[in-house]
Amino acid sequence: MANCNETIRELDAFLDGELPDDVRDHIHLHLDSCMDCLQAFDFQAELKLAIRRKCSTEEMPAGLLGRIEMCFNTDLDEDGIIGPA
Numbered sequence: 001m002a003n004c005n006e007t008i009r010e011l012d013a014f015l016d017g018e019l020p021d022d023v024r025d026h027i028h029l030h031l032d033s034c035m036d037c038l039q040a041f042d043f044q045a046e047l048k049l050a051i052r053r054k055c056s057t058e059e060m061p062a063g064l065l066g067r068i069e070m071c072f073n074t075d076l077d078e079d080g081i082i083g084p085a
C-alpha cells in the first residue's frame with residue numbers, strides 16, 4: 001500500500017492518467033483511507049480542471065480577472081486601497 005509521500009508524488013501523473021493500473025489501484029486505496037491525501041488530490045484535480053477549462057475556452061469572466069488583479073494590488077500595497085481612508 002502506498003504511503004502519503006508516494007501518493008503525493010504520483011498525484012500529477014495519476015491525474016493525467018499516466019500511471020500503470022496497479023499503481024493507480026494503490027493510490028485509489030490510499031485515498032480511500034487518507035483524508036489528507038484526498039484533500040490534496042481534490043485540490044489538484046480542481047486546479048487541473050480550471051486550467052484545462054481556461055485553455056480550451058480562452059474565456060474568463062471579466063469580473064473575476066478584475067478581482068484577482070485587485071487582490072494582487074492589495075497584497076503589494078499594505079496601506080490598503082480598499083480599506084477606509
Ligand SMILES: [Zn+2]
Pocket residue numbers: 003004005007030034035036037038
Ligand atoms: Zn496519505
